[in-house]
Amino acid sequence: MVLLVLDGIGDLRTLDQPRTALEAARTPYMDALARRSALGRIVPAGTGITPGSGPGHLSLFGYDPRSPEADIGRGVLEALGSGVEVRPGDVTARGNFATVDGSGKLTDRRAGRIATAECKRLVRVLQGAIEARPIAGIEVQLTAGIGYRFVLLLRGEGLSPRIHDTDPQRLGVSPLEPQPREPEAAATVGKVKQVLAVLQEAVVDEPRANRLLLRGFSVLPNLPRLGEVHQMRCGAFAGYPLYRGVAGACGMEVVPCGKSFADTLAEAERHWDRFDYFFLHVKGTDAAGEDGNLDAKVAVIEEVDAQLPDLLALEPDVLAITGDHSTPAPMKAHSWHPVPLLLNSARCFIDECTLFNETAAIRGHLGTFPAQDLMALMLANAGRLKKFGA
Amino acid sequence: MVLLVLDGIGDLRTLDQPRTALEAARTPYMDALARRSALGRIVPAGTGITPGSGPGHLSLFGYDPRSPEADIGRGVLEALGSGVEVRPGDVTARGNFATVDGSGKLTDRRAGRIATAECKRLVRVLQGAIEARPIAGIEVQLTAGIGYRFVLLLRGEGLSPRIHDTDPQRLGVSPLEPQPREPEAAATVGKVKQVLAVLQEAVVDEPRANRLLLRGFSVLPNLPRLGEVHQMRCGAFAGYPLYRGVAGACGMEVVPCGKSFADTLAEAERHWDRFDYFFLHVKGTDAAGEDGNLDAKVAVIEEVDAQLPDLLALEPDVLAITGDHSTPAPMKAHSWHPVPLLLNSARCFIDECTLFNETAAIRGHLGTFPAQDLMALMLANAGRLKKFGA
Structure with missing residues (x-):
């Protein structure tokens, strides 16, 4: 056939x-x-x-x-579409490079639609930062996409994808903190916050894109x-x-x-x-x-x-x-x-x-x-x- | 219409x-x-x-x-197809005439595809045997089909069709004993075993077909x-x-x-x-x-x-x-x-x-x-x- x-x-x-x-x-x-x-x-x-x-x-x-x-989540779809190997249990999220002003309010959810080459450079910066300051019990993998897009993949025991987006989908407000969709996701959210803190600090002084937004936390469909x-x-x-x-x-x-x-x-x-x-x-x-x-x-x-x-x-x-x-x-x-x-x-x-x-x-x-x-x-x-x- | x-x-x-x-x-x-x-x-x-x-x-x-x-069970379908009158509560099964060797292992699940005339003769033998040694509380009716096929119909109070096939669907093993699919069918299984013992004995020395296989125990669909x-x-x-x-x-x-x-x-x-x-x-x-x-x-x-x-x-x-x-x-x-x-x-x-x-x-x-x-x-x-x- x-x-x-x-x-x-x-x-x-x-x-x-x-x-x-x-x-x-x-x-x-x-x-x-x-x-x-x-x-x-x-x-x-x-x-x-x-x-x-x-x-x-x-x-x-x-x-x-x-x-x-x-229902294949946006994170998994972006990961698969970017050629990332997603294993059962891996949690993926779709990332945007974005910009915030001095008070932390979003000024562009797509960082002026930066070029793919700039995206790749930024992803290398992020990957270097997390490798320099790894989070216990969690493996973090970043992959550049087209333009302002990237994929975040988390690998570890017992991770939950039941996490709300950090992208508020509008400007003039601060990005959201990761929040669990259900109590069982609290431990994973804790890890995500630690990961985000490291990644965020690595780009805070970048001129083109100084903020990360995450959405579509998901695992492989069963x-x-x-x-x-x-x-x-x-x-x-x-x-x-x-x-x-x-x-x-x-x-x-x-x-x-x-x-x-x-x-x-x-x-x-x-x-x-x-x-x-x-x-x-x-x-x-x-x-x-x-x-x-x-x-x-x-x-x-x-x-x-x-x-x-x-x-x-x-x-x-x-x-x-x-x-x-x-x-x-x-x-x-x-x-x-x-x-x-x-x-x-x-x-x-x-x-x-x-x-x-x-x-x-x-x-x-x-x-x-x-x-x-x-x-x-x-x-x-x-x-x-x-x-x-x- | x-x-x-x-x-x-x-x-x-x-x-x-x-x-x-x-x-x-x-x-x-x-x-x-x-x-x-x-x-x-x-x-x-x-x-x-x-x-x-x-x-x-x-x-x-x-x-x-x-x-x-x-879902019309195989037994009922075979019975209806053979012109047997099936009443509500009647339990029917599709039967095969088969052959076993000296140690009771199946050698042919279809008894060499015996002719319909031979099938009719064997069914008369079976019917005669069960009429000579009736089982209390249960009426047994046998009907010849095409070739090696026959229909077994049981009529009585409170019979259950929830009985596993006795046809193991392969050769070189013994036919299975009737087993209940659920505890409520145990009493009916007891009756079926009594019936089978009588029928089985009646053909044990037959040269062409010395074993009976039953499958698709079922009642009229509701x-x-x-x-x-x-x-x-x-x-x-x-x-x-x-x-x-x-x-x-x-x-x-x-x-x-x-x-x-x-x-x-x-x-x-x-x-x-x-x-x-x-x-x-x-x-x-x-x-x-x-x-x-x-x-x-x-x-x-x-x-x-x-x-x-x-x-x-x-x-x-x-x-x-x-x-x-x-x-x-x-x-x-x-x-x-x-x-x-x-x-x-x-x-x-x-x-x-x-x-x-x-x-x-x-x-x-x-x-x-x-x-x-x-x-x-x-x-x-x-x-x-x-x-x-x-």
Whole structure:
């Protein structure tokens, strides 16, 4: 089984953009595949709900993205997205570099959107400070993100993530002290205060960013492991940390690969005998959509299409091509629109669709259904589900 | 209201079978009806879920097939399917004739798949033995099934079905002793052991099958009775025991009829004034699908179509034609694929479908929806549902 995710593939038809990216792209191989496949559309998180990448992928993997256990905290998401290895029990938080005035009141929650290079320098300062003055029983790891963002990871025994944000989300007030959300988190909060004191002192005289804000304290979600639930070996092939992280949190084995689809595909081919379920991730479609660049999105689709024969040559029993959500170029953002889906297998029901795009998918055999049902559909097509009842 | 179930009607379009059975069949009457009806598709038990006949029919009758109370045990299902009258409180189990070696270890869980005639002879031996040595307070009834299968029915006061299988599901070990699943079942287990001792002794020297295995101890499901829930008189017209049994378990009055559609229809006509809701069952479509015989499936559909005018002459207020699941000929088995539905009534919304088949149904007014909602749709079309709220 292969799940090929073209991130944010779904697009819009508007008065100014009369064709979606899939409609504008020249995709002879996808269209040929569509002629012997079933099309449909998936709804990632609910009608009208725009999902982030976490919920979008969790639903593709068969989880209910709205269930409490599927709630991946902002700290963990930022950590996974930054390539940080998060272990069970680690508490992570998303950090902002910020500025305060002489009286300690916030003047900029993003420190003038400092450059990433400056962020990296500041993170080195922080890491040096905490290594010079370690806090007993707690390991502290800092990782620079894009611009003013960083990740704080705490490792130790019995840590709790039930801690309120220190970011007050407005200016002219002092940052908040860490506070426990429940009494059991008091000990962890004590440690966090000690850590923060050391880190804070290290940047208090920095000219560009003299304050730290933390939010989204969280641990890895406790999700059932895909491979155990469905008795299969799952491999994730993604060029970007966030998608590796989400796949890893679902219990997939993450096989690092380069950022190009050619690279992703080559790795999948190399590991073809090791897994029953392959998650292949293509980031470019989403990035182009976020940029509002239809041409770039079309180019990524055409690049994938050109290499589709190599994927088909592996002869997967089941191939699903879809996205984790729509990222319409006119919106320059994720959206709630249903995502086109192509499903190919010997038992898929060949419908009358002759192209792979949003408009064809509306009329496909698969109809429009919740993305979290895709996993069952793929398993059924693979002959891996037993009959229900006699 | 008439629910005409063409069992397993849904089929596939594959590279080797480019048309489904409904597409291949010449169905002038169904197609004419489609032109003044609404089409759609029903999903019996969930996306990707392949239902057995029990869950498939329960969903057509408006029950949630995945709810615990809709779980029809294997023993009851086998009993109903064998034409055994199961009363409330009766405990049934599915039996296998098996073979053990000199040390009592299982050598064949199906006794070399003995012929049905041999099974019938052995069941007569068992029945004779238990009648010669009856167990106080418990009535025992044995019924031969196909091949190595039989049904054990126990009737008495306060019996519990909470008993583990005696079939260990593997060879080289001894069959298991009946064990209670909960302490309250201990008394029944005691009776079962007494019964088994008598039965076992009766076949211990049989050359072909010298051991009995039991599984799926169960009682009739405790389903709300359709007629009471919806204030209507329900009649079931089916030529095969299993479907009579499921309908009976839902509280329908079962009107036995022959196996041909002509017979089923004639019985329905004879009882036309006695019921508000008619369940008519056609088995042939499923049987042909299970055989992988598209031509036979087409022939059954054409046979039903030819007699459709007789059904329409009865002028039902509401007529739904559909199936309990798909049984695509290429798969020779039940499948998860949505099932086409035709709904005719004076208020059904005449959509643009001009044929009754899977491909037309994709585009129908009714869309694709859970099969368990069909009952409400039929009741609504019959004007039997009140407005919800003011």
